[in-house]
Amino acid sequence: MSAASTTLPADALTYDQAGVKYDQVDPIKLLAQQSAKATVANLAAKGLTEIAASRGESAYVLDIGHAYLASIVECLGTKILVADAVYRETGKSFYAAIAQDTIAMAVNDLITVGATPLVVQAYWAAGGSDWFNDRKRAADLIAGWKAACDVCGVSWGGGETPALAGVVESDTIDLGASCVGLVQPKSRLSLGDNLAPGNAIVLLASSGIHANGVSLARKLAERLAKGYQTAIEGGTTFGDAILAPTTLYVPVTEALAKAGIAVNYTVNVTGHGWRKLLRHTSEFTYRIHTVPPVPPVLSFMQREAKLDNTEAYGTLNMGAGFALFVDAKDAEATAHIARQCGIEAWVAGAVEAGPKQAVIEPISVTYSADDLKLR
Amino acid sequence: MSAASTTLPADALTYDQAGVKYDQVDPIKLLAQQSAKATVANLAAKGLTEIAASRGESAYVLDIGHAYLASIVECLGTKILVADAVYRETGKSFYAAIAQDTIAMAVNDLITVGATPLVVQAYWAAGGSDWFNDRKRAADLIAGWKAACDVCGVSWGGGETPALAGVVESDTIDLGASCVGLVQPKSRLSLGDNLAPGNAIVLLASSGIHANGVSLARKLAERLAKGYQTAIEGGTTFGDAILAPTTLYVPVTEALAKAGIAVNYTVNVTGHGWRKLLRHTSEFTYRIHTVPPVPPVLSFMQREAKLDNTEAYGTLNMGAGFALFVDAKDAEATAHIARQCGIEAWVAGAVEAGPKQAVIEPISVTYSADDLKLR
Numbered sequence: 001m002s003a004a005s006t007t008l009p010a011d012a013l014t015y016d017q018a019g020v021k022y023d024q025v026d027p028i029k030l031l032a033q034q035s036a037k038a039t040v041a042n043l044a045a046k047g048l049t050e051i052a053a054s055r056g057e058s059a060y061v062l063d064i065g066h067a068y069l070a071s072i073v074e075c076l077g078t079k080i081l082v083a084d085a086v087y088r089e090t091g092k093s094f095y096a097a098i099a100q101d102t103i104a105m106a107v108n109d110l111i112t113v114g115a116t117p118l119v120v121q122a123y124w125a126a127g128g129s130d131w132f133n134d135r136k137r138a139a140d141l142i143a144g145w146k147a148a149c150d151v152c153g154v155s156w157g158g159g160e161t162p163a164l165a166g167v168v169e170s171d172t173i174d175l176g177a178s179c180v181g182l183v184q185p186k187s188r189l190s191l192g193d194n195l196a197p198g199n200a201i202v203l204l205a206s207s208g209i210h211a212n213g214v215s216l217a218r219k220l221a222e223r224l225a226k227g228y229q230t231a232i233e234g235g236t237t238f239g240d241a242i243l244a245p246t247t248l249y250v251p252v253t254e255a256l257a258k259a260g261i262a263v264n265y266t267v268n269v270t271g272h273g274w275r276k277l278l279r280h281t282s283e284f285t286y287r288i289h290t291v292p293p294v295p296p297v298l299s300f301m302q303r304e305a306k307l308d309n310t311e312a313y314g315t316l317n318m319g320a321g322f323a324l325f326v327d328a329k330d331a332e333a334t335a336h337i338a339r340q341c342g343i344e345a346w347v348a349g350a351v352e353a354g355p356k357q358a359v360i361e362p363i364s365v366t367y368s369a370d371d372l373k374l375r
Numbered sequence: 376m377s378a379a380s381t382t383l384p385a386d387a388l389t390y391d392q393a394g395v396k397y398d399q400v401d402p403i404k405l406l407a408q409q410s411a412k413a414t415v416a417n418l419a420a421k422g423l424t425e426i427a428a429s430r431g432e433s434a435y436v437l438d439i440g441h442a443y444l445a446s447i448v449e450c451l452g453t454k455i456l457v458a459d460a461v462y463r464e465t466g467k468s469f470y471a472a473i474a475q476d477t478i479a480m481a482v483n484d485l486i487t488v489g490a491t492p493l494v495v496q497a498y499w500a501a502g503g504s505d506w507f508n509d510r511k512r513a514a515d516l517i518a519g520w521k522a523a524c525d526v527c528g529v530s531w532g533g534g535e536t537p538a539l540a541g542v543v544e545s546d547t548i549d550l551g552a553s554c555v556g557l558v559q560p561k562s563r564l565s566l567g568d569n570l571a572p573g574n575a576i577v578l579l580a581s582s583g584i585h586a587n588g589v590s591l592a593r594k595l596a597e598r599l600a601k602g603y604q605t606a607i608e609g610g611t612t613f614g615d616a617i618l619a620p621t622t623l624y625v626p627v628t629e630a631l632a633k634a635g636i637a638v639n640y641t642v643n644v645t646g647h648g649w650r651k652l653l654r655h656t657s658e659f660t661y662r663i664h665t666v667p668p669v670p671p672v673l674s675f676m677q678r679e680a681k682l683d684n685t686e687a688y689g690t691l692n693m694g695a696g697f698a699l700f701v702d703a704k705d706a707e708a709t710a711h712i713a714r715q716c717g718i719e720a721w722v723a724g725a726v727e728a729g730p731k732q733a734v735i736e737p738i739s740v741t742y743s744a745d746d747l748k749l750r
Binding site for chain 1 (some may be wrong): 402403406407408410411413414415417418420421423425430434435437439440441442444446447448449450453455458491493494496497498500507510513514517518520521524525527528530531532533534535536537539540541542543544547548549551552553555557593626632734748
């Protein structure tokens with residue numbers, strides 16, 4: 001991406017400058033993935049098999065006979081620091097929203113493989129026992145967690161609420177969630193085996209920044225005279241807008257299954273923004289003819305951080321939080337069902353035979369395979 | 376417990392003084408548990424049922440028809456800070472051991488319900504991208520993680536390796552693990568329905584402190600002139616002894632299942648030490664006639680922290696890391712099978728009709744129901 005971004009102004013604020021160094025993390029990530037892969041031998045002794053194609057995908061899938069078992073653990077990341085700052089500055093608690101974000105990180109990934117999420121576990125590691133003394137904050141977190149579980153139709157199975165002074169910074173909390181689900185019937189598996197030229201790409205609206213690109217937002221807030229209290233379009237503040245909770249896409253994938261619409265592949269648009277469209281291992285061209293309206297908080301960020309479209313769409317979701325790849329004949333019905341779930345949707349493009357690239361025509365941006373190294 | 380400990384010397388170091396305030400955490404834990412319980416309604420819509428008795432137990436159990444699905448998320452806690460300190464002081468890396476501890480926290484809890492662990496996911500939240508730049512440390516963590524998966528026969532499905540500067544303290548890492556497994560056949564469910572007077576209590580050896588009581592150990596190290604480098608019995612140092620990795624009990628429960636021995640109930644002896652023997656909701660008396668030899672690191676801690684037996688056994692595992700409740704006729708075979716797995720075991724006591732209490736006869740300590748409020 002750096003090559004494509006050489007025209008950025010000298011004072012532009014990129015993700016690299018915001019302190020997230022993918023170069024440093026990824027080699028160890030790869031070593032971990034290779035070591036993880038070798039443990040599949042342990043399953044053979046039990047007469048079980050994994051779905052190898054799920055390694056490196058957003059959730060791990062195991063064949064348990066009558067169904068596939070999907071599991072995942074995810075973290076919220078640094079969005080909690082925005083909630084903490086806004087709470088300190090204004091007294092407004094966004095901890096219910098933050099709870100939804102955390103669950104969204106897990107369930108929106110789990111559904112990418114075609115699973116119905118069934119159980120969520122809470123991982124709440126506080127910087128000290130004192131965190132839970134603010135009962136309003138803690139009660140909001142609990143209420144938001146439960147509400148998100150209800151939207152997703154999952155059981156909140158339990159979890160961990162350790163106090164980890166010395167590991168987690170004082171007066172904040174490291175939030176994560178694990179999620180387990182079943183792909184049932186097995187035909188719902190959406191790892192991309194049926195992904196093919198001619199498939200339609202349906203984009204689902206995001207609610208804003210979701211929980212990715214937050215380090216950039218925080219860095220940007222430091223640059224602004226009024227920080228998170230900076231007014232932005234729509235009569236809100238930068239901080240409040242960042243803290244719009246991540247959309248939960250579970251109702252959509254469940255409604256599609258009920259309607260009998262086969263989902264060939266999906267992408268949860270998180271870190272790496274629209275470069276994630278290149279996630280599948282196949283060699284295809286993804287041609288986008290329609291981009292969603294950009295949420296005010298993201299256009300504000302693009303403008304203030306002086307990002308060109310290549311950098312902005314390659315980092316942030318820019319209005320598209322989830323992508324569904326379906327047979328062309330199902331495209332309009334897919335978008336219709338999403339809207340019935342209260343989530344705006346666009347039949348935005350198509351899969352084509354051709355070199356591995358994502359061509360975002362309305363903004364004249366192309367990402368090639370080199371722009372996304374996740375495996 | 377405080378009432379029972381009024382005879383402690385004034386300079387004794389209790390868990391409360393070590394900064395872990397269960398009083399503050401527990402009410403919110405209870406509110407979370409109640410909210411979690413209400414989400415069971417979401418399962419009904421899917422035609423699924425939970426095993427209600429698993430709420431408040433160490434792992435959550437869902438009926439998926441042909442089997443029960445068990446899931447959990449767990450954290451390592453502050454033991455990482457001991458590894459960090461010893462690494463800084465001596466250059467000795469215990470990150471492979473720490474990885475085993477983290478997995479043990481999850482799998483040793485998951486097996487309490489009778490589940491075979493199948494998939495582990497890694498939650499590694501570093502204080503910054505730089506954590507992974509120390510390739511030796513990171514590679515040790517990965518190697519230890521894989522080795523522990525191999526011992527437990529689980530597949531390492533994947534995980535998260537976020538860099539969370541500002542949430543996690545710099546130069547350390549918040550480690551957690553989620554685990555999923557199946558109880559299959561369903562008769563392996565060991566939530567205590569068959570727990571009854573006459574059952575034998577078989578204790579399995581711990582390797583040392585495991586990952587509970589670590590805050591106390593850290594506080595104690597501050598009191599010692601040589602800190603973690605203090606020599607203790609057995610030709611080792613306090614720090615190295617603390618960092619002995621937690622025993623993985625999965626091979627034992629799997630071997631018992633293969634041998635056809637029914638396990639009625641189990642207790643993973645973690646926080647709250649032997650008070651955990653009172654975990655089951657039933658009204659029984661647990662009478663212990665044999666206590667295991669105390670690992671040197673724990674007798675050192677008891678002596679240096681000036682803890683009486685009530686406090687020591689009520690906080691630390693004191694040599695017993697796991698308890699199995701089996702029919703009396705199976706007691707000796709259970710201990711034998713554990714030893715075949717390389718884990719020392721003792722037929723240590725029995726379940727009796729009577730008031731809810733744990734009577735540890737060799738040390739003249741009794742814990743009553745009031746001493747353990749976990750639900």
